Amino acid sequence: MDFDFTEEQMMFRNSVRSFANKEIAPLVEEYEKRQEFPIELFRKMGALGYLCVTFPPEYGGAGAGLVDECILVEELARINSGIAGSIMVQGGIGSTIILDYGNEDQKQRYIVPAIRGEKIGAFGLTEPEAGSDAAAIQTRAEKAGDYYIINGSKIFISNGPICDFVLVAAWTDRSRKPTDGISVIVVDRGTPGFSVSRKLDKVGAWTAETGELVFEDCRVPRENLIGEEGKGLRYLLRSLNRGRITHAASSVGAARTILEEALKYSRERVQFGRPIGKNQSIAFKLARMAMETEAASLLTYHAAWLYDQGRKCSKEASMAKLFASEARVKASNEAMHIFGGYGYMMEYPVQRYWRDAKLSLITEGTSEIQQIIIAREIGLL
Numbered sequence: 001m002d003f004d005f006t007e008e009q010m011m012f013r014n015s016v017r018s019f020a021n022k023e024i025a026p027l028v029e030e031y032e033k034r035q036e037f038p039i040e041l042f043r044k045m046g047a048l049g050y051l052c053v054t055f056p057p058e059y060g061g062a063g064a065g066l067v068d069e070c071i072l073v074e075e076l077a078r079i080n081s082g083i084a085g086s087i088m089v090q091g092g093i094g095s096t097i098i099l100d101y102g103n104e105d106q107k108q109r110y111i112v113p114a115i116r117g118e119k120i121g122a123f124g125l126t127e128p129e130a131g132s133d134a135a136a137i138q139t140r141a142e143k144a145g146d147y148y149i150i151n152g153s154k155i156f157i158s159n160g161p162i163c164d165f166v167l168v169a170a171w172t173d174r175s176r177k178p179t180d181g182i183s184v185i186v187v188d189r190g191t192p193g194f195s196v197s198r199k200l201d202k203v204g205a206w207t208a209e210t211g212e213l214v215f216e217d218c219r220v221p222r223e224n225l226i227g228e229e230g231k232g233l234r235y236l237l238r239s240l241n242r243g244r245i246t247h248a249a250s251s252v253g254a255a256r257t258i259l260e261e262a263l264k265y266s267r268e269r270v271q272f273g274r275p276i277g278k279n280q281s282i283a284f285k286l287a288r289m290a291m292e293t294e295a296a297s298l299l300t301y302h303a304a305w306l307y308d309q310g311r312k313c314s315k316e317a318s319m320a321k322l323f324a325s326e327a328r329v330k331a332s333n334e335a336m337h338i339f340g341g342y343g344y345m346m347e348y349p350v351q352r353y354w355r356d357a358k359l360s361l362i363t364e365g366t367s368e369i370q371q372i373i374i375a376r377e378i379g380l381l
């Protein structure tokens with residue numbers, strides 16, 4: 001058993017950390033205010049090989065493992081979780097289905113530019129009436145000669161407002177069950193009938209742009225179908241573990257920053273003649289935050305390691321995602337309290353960590369959905 005990163009992983013972590021400190025941290029305040037993603041980061045990160053790191057070298061990727069991707073995500077989320085979220089979509093749900101099931105032409109058209117940061121990907125599954133229950137989607141893609149005609153709408157789509165292409169989950173055969181009737185079709189920005197109807201105003205994760213997408217008689221060539229017709233939901237379900245593990249890594253990164261800042265503040269803030277951290281009630285909060293962050297990290301990297309070994313990891317992925325997101329939310333609550341009135345002021349970043357944290361309980365499967373999976377994996381439900 002070896003709990004250490006390899007020398008290469010340590011070097012990778014240091015280089016991402018230094019990039020995030022130098023190139024991302026100075027942008028955060030401005031882009032948080034603008035509620036925009038600093039778009040130039042895609043090209044910068046692409047040029048440095050930081051996008052889609054697990055993708056194979058033949059397409060320009062680093063051929064790294066999920067442990068490496070978690071290292072990257074953790075470092076980005078230490079600085080800003082919205083930015084980390086957008087980058088995760090690029091190397092995750094916004095592209096992996098093309099890598100795993102697309103044909104060579106699709107890989108050249110989407111994967112190669114995605115790795116370079118020249119095209120931004122998004123994934124559209126969720127709809128106004130279908131969230132956790134993905135099979136309840138209504139969007140349909142009807143065949144018309146060499147085209148699909150797509151009609152429907154998608155909500156809460158990360159990178160939607162800035163994407164160059166979006167993977168759309170749509171019914172291609174309503175007479176069949178969802179795992180045989182829903183397909184994934186790639187739609188390019190600018191295709192007539194496809195529009196971003198609005199950019200959504202969110203509680204947090206302001207640097208991750210989220211949108212509502214509308215498809216109105218949107219004609220897409222049949223060659224844009226990814227993999228086999230009707231198999232889209234299966235592809236998606238197979239990719240879930242990966243997304244859950246990287247989301248856990250994002251929570252670990254965010255929790256580390258929250259802990260560091262709360263620790264620093266509790267050493268510096270003096271009340272009644274001594275630092276507030278000298279009070280056992282504050283020290284115990286920090287002790288728990290440190291313990292839960294560490295436990296979240298261990299669950300996350302263990303799940304990523306299992307994934308890289310090609311081993312079964314549904315239970316571990318859900319446990320990591322659930323535990324890490326809850327640890328992050330708890331840490332952000334405690335930090336708000338430790339910072340007292342300053343924590344509640346918009347000019348300090350603690351309120352942002354608190355607002356951003358809440359999202360981690362919702363995306364990539366809510367906490368209830370993770371518990372359903374874990375309960376099934378331990379033989380219940």
Ligand SMILES: Cc1cc2nc3c(=O)[nH]c(=O)nc-3n(C[C@H](O)[C@H](O)[C@H](O)COP(=O)(O)OP(=O)(O)OC[C@H]3O[C@@H](n4cnc5c(N)ncnc54)[C@H](O)[C@@H]3O)c2cc1C
Nearest residue numbers: 123124125126130131132133156157158362363364366368
């Ligand atoms: C900022 C943001 C970014 C997102 N990005 C994307 C994206 O890029 N692409 C995409 O397709 N989607 C995206 N989503 C959608 C996200 O995946 C869904 O919000 C999530 O799956 C939950 O769906 P819902 O919001 O419709 O909630 P619902 O499914 O309606 O759930 C509401 C509540 O009921 C609970 N619940 C539901 N079913 C059960 C059950 N069986 N048992 C117990 N409790 C249950 C849930 O846990 C939750 O607490 C994003 C969402 C947000 C907020």
